[in-house]
Amino acid sequence: MPETIYVEALRALADHQGDAYVQRRELHLAAVRRYVAKLSFGAKLPTLTEIAADLCTSVAYVAAALRTMDLLGEVVHGNKGYRYRLRPQEQHxxxxxxxxAVREGxxxxxxxxxxxxxxGILAxxxxxxxxxIPRAMRALIRDGLVADREGPAGRAFYVRDPQDAVLDRIRLSPRSS
Incomplete structure:
Protein backbone atom coordinates (compact mmCIF):
# COMPACT_ATOMS: atom_id res chain seq x y z
CA MET A 1 0.00 0.00 0.00
CA PRO A 2 2.59 2.66 0.92
CA GLU A 3 4.78 1.03 -1.73
CA THR A 4 2.07 1.95 -4.28
CA ILE A 5 2.15 5.59 -3.23
CA TYR A 6 5.92 5.62 -3.67
CA VAL A 7 5.69 4.04 -7.12
CA GLU A 8 3.06 6.60 -8.17
CA ALA A 9 5.31 9.40 -6.91
CA LEU A 10 8.21 7.96 -8.91
CA ARG A 11 6.06 7.89 -12.05
CA ALA A 12 5.11 11.53 -11.53
CA LEU A 13 8.77 12.41 -11.09
CA ALA A 14 9.64 10.49 -14.25
CA ASP A 15 7.06 12.49 -16.20
CA HIS A 16 8.41 15.71 -14.74
CA GLN A 17 12.16 15.11 -14.50
CA GLY A 18 12.93 12.15 -16.72
CA ASP A 19 13.60 8.47 -16.23
CA ALA A 20 17.32 8.90 -15.47
CA TYR A 21 16.52 10.91 -12.34
CA VAL A 22 14.04 8.30 -11.12
CA GLN A 23 16.44 5.47 -11.81
CA ARG A 24 19.14 7.24 -9.77
CA ARG A 25 16.71 7.65 -6.86
CA GLU A 26 15.71 3.99 -7.05
CA LEU A 27 19.35 2.89 -7.13
CA HIS A 28 20.16 5.06 -4.13
CA LEU A 29 17.10 3.74 -2.28
CA ALA A 30 18.25 0.16 -2.95
CA ALA A 31 21.80 0.99 -1.79
CA VAL A 32 20.58 2.65 1.43
CA ARG A 33 18.22 -0.29 2.07
CA ARG A 34 21.13 -2.75 1.75
CA TYR A 35 23.21 -0.55 4.06
CA VAL A 36 20.46 -0.37 6.70
CA ALA A 37 19.73 -4.12 6.40
CA LYS A 38 23.21 -4.81 7.75
CA LEU A 39 22.33 -3.02 10.99
CA SER A 40 20.55 -4.83 13.79
CA PHE A 41 16.90 -4.02 14.50
CA GLY A 42 16.61 -1.08 16.84
CA ALA A 43 20.14 0.06 16.03
CA LYS A 44 20.69 3.77 15.71
CA LEU A 45 21.47 4.77 12.14
CA PRO A 46 24.72 6.56 11.37
CA THR A 47 24.48 10.21 10.37
CA LEU A 48 23.47 11.13 6.84
CA THR A 49 27.02 12.26 6.17
CA GLU A 50 28.47 8.95 7.37
CA ILE A 51 26.05 6.89 5.25
CA ALA A 52 26.70 9.10 2.21
CA ALA A 53 30.46 8.72 2.65
CA ASP A 54 30.19 4.93 3.06
CA LEU A 55 28.05 4.67 -0.09
CA CYS A 56 29.99 7.32 -2.06
CA THR A 57 26.86 9.32 -2.77
CA SER A 58 25.30 12.62 -1.81
CA VAL A 59 23.65 13.42 1.49
CA ALA A 60 20.55 14.54 -0.44
CA TYR A 61 20.06 11.08 -1.99
CA VAL A 62 20.58 9.38 1.39
CA ALA A 63 18.08 11.75 3.03
CA ALA A 64 15.52 11.09 0.25
CA ALA A 65 16.00 7.32 0.59
CA LEU A 66 15.58 7.43 4.37
CA ARG A 67 12.42 9.55 4.02
CA THR A 68 11.01 6.92 1.67
CA MET A 69 11.99 4.12 4.05
CA ASP A 70 10.35 6.06 6.89
CA LEU A 71 7.11 6.32 4.89
CA LEU A 72 7.25 2.57 4.32
CA GLY A 73 7.82 1.85 8.02
CA GLU A 74 11.34 0.42 7.60
CA VAL A 75 13.17 3.05 9.65
CA VAL A 76 12.43 5.97 11.91
CA HIS A 77 13.88 9.05 10.27
CA GLY A 78 13.16 11.94 12.58
CA ASN A 79 14.59 15.32 13.24
CA LYS A 80 17.63 15.91 15.43
CA GLY A 81 19.34 12.62 14.54
CA TYR A 82 16.51 10.42 15.86
CA ARG A 83 17.00 7.57 13.40
CA TYR A 84 16.90 3.81 13.87
CA ARG A 85 15.94 0.58 12.11
CA LEU A 86 12.46 -0.75 12.87
CA ARG A 87 11.76 -4.43 13.42
CA PRO A 88 9.38 -6.15 10.98
CA GLN A 89 5.78 -5.40 12.02
CA GLU A 90 7.01 -2.84 14.58
CA GLN A 91 4.80 0.21 14.72
CA HIS A 92 6.39 3.55 13.87
CA ALA A 101 -7.47 6.77 18.63
CA VAL A 102 -8.90 4.70 15.77
CA ARG A 103 -9.10 1.56 17.92
CA GLU A 104 -10.83 3.55 20.66
CA GLY A 105 -13.19 5.15 18.11
CA GLY A 120 -7.30 14.03 6.90
CA ILE A 121 -8.70 14.98 10.28
CA LEU A 122 -6.94 12.08 12.00
CA ALA A 123 -3.62 12.97 10.36
CA ILE A 133 -1.49 7.50 6.80
CA PRO A 134 -0.95 4.20 4.92
CA ARG A 135 1.98 3.43 7.23
CA ALA A 136 -0.14 4.35 10.27
CA MET A 137 -2.98 2.07 9.14
CA ARG A 138 -0.84 -1.08 8.70
CA ALA A 139 -1.43 -2.50 12.20
CA LEU A 140 -5.16 -1.74 11.99
CA ILE A 141 -5.36 -3.53 8.63
CA ARG A 142 -3.27 -6.44 9.91
CA ASP A 143 -5.60 -6.79 12.92
CA GLY A 144 -8.65 -6.82 10.63
CA LEU A 145 -10.16 -3.62 11.99
CA VAL A 146 -9.72 -1.51 8.85
CA ALA A 147 -9.66 -2.29 5.12
CA ASP A 148 -8.08 -0.26 2.33
CA ARG A 149 -10.66 -0.61 -0.43
CA GLU A 150 -12.99 1.02 -2.90
CA GLY A 151 -16.32 2.00 -1.39
CA PRO A 152 -19.09 4.61 -1.29
CA ALA A 153 -16.57 7.36 -0.49
CA GLY A 154 -14.13 6.13 -3.19
CA ARG A 155 -10.77 4.60 -2.35
CA ALA A 156 -10.40 4.94 1.41
CA PHE A 157 -9.73 3.21 4.71
CA TYR A 158 -13.03 1.70 5.84
CA VAL A 159 -13.91 0.33 9.27
CA ARG A 160 -14.57 -3.38 9.02
CA ASP A 161 -17.36 -5.21 10.76
CA PRO A 162 -15.87 -6.55 14.04
CA GLN A 163 -17.42 -9.98 13.40
CA ASP A 164 -15.56 -10.19 10.08
CA ALA A 165 -12.30 -9.44 11.88
CA VAL A 166 -12.95 -12.23 14.40
CA LEU A 167 -13.82 -14.67 11.60
CA ASP A 168 -10.62 -13.72 9.75
CA ARG A 169 -8.52 -14.39 12.85
CA ILE A 170 -10.19 -17.81 13.28
CA ARG A 171 -9.65 -18.67 9.59
CA LEU A 172 -6.01 -17.56 9.64
CA SER A 173 -5.05 -19.05 13.01
CA PRO A 174 -2.93 -22.22 12.87
CA ARG A 175 -4.96 -25.33 13.49
CA SER A 176 -4.02 -27.40 16.48
CA SER A 177 -3.84 -31.16 16.03
Missing amino acids: PMDVGLDK IRDGTHQSGTALPV QRHGLAIEM
Missing part, protein backbone atom coordinates in the same frame (compact mmCIF):
# COMPACT_ATOMS: atom_id res chain seq x y z
CA PRO A 93 6.42 5.70 17.04
CA MET A 94 4.68 8.56 15.19
CA ASP A 95 1.72 6.25 14.41
CA VAL A 96 0.91 5.08 17.93
CA GLY A 97 -1.46 7.94 18.79
CA LEU A 98 -3.50 7.61 15.61
CA ASP A 99 -3.67 3.83 15.96
CA LYS A 100 -4.88 4.12 19.55
CA ILE A 106 -14.14 1.72 16.75
CA ARG A 107 -14.67 0.39 20.27
CA ASP A 108 -16.85 3.32 21.41
CA GLY A 109 -18.81 3.57 18.14
CA THR A 110 -17.37 6.87 16.91
CA HIS A 111 -16.14 5.03 13.81
CA GLN A 112 -18.98 2.83 12.57
CA SER A 113 -18.56 -0.38 10.60
CA GLY A 114 -18.56 0.25 6.85
CA THR A 115 -17.72 3.95 7.08
CA ALA A 116 -14.61 5.62 5.73
CA LEU A 117 -12.20 6.94 8.33
CA PRO A 118 -11.66 10.71 8.24
CA VAL A 119 -7.94 10.34 7.53
CA GLN A 124 -3.87 16.60 11.40
CA ARG A 125 -4.98 15.72 14.93
CA HIS A 126 -2.01 13.36 15.40
CA GLY A 127 0.65 15.46 13.69
CA LEU A 128 1.07 13.22 10.65
CA ALA A 129 1.42 14.22 7.03
CA ILE A 130 -1.29 12.68 4.85
CA GLU A 131 1.28 10.51 3.04
CA MET A 132 2.05 8.82 6.39
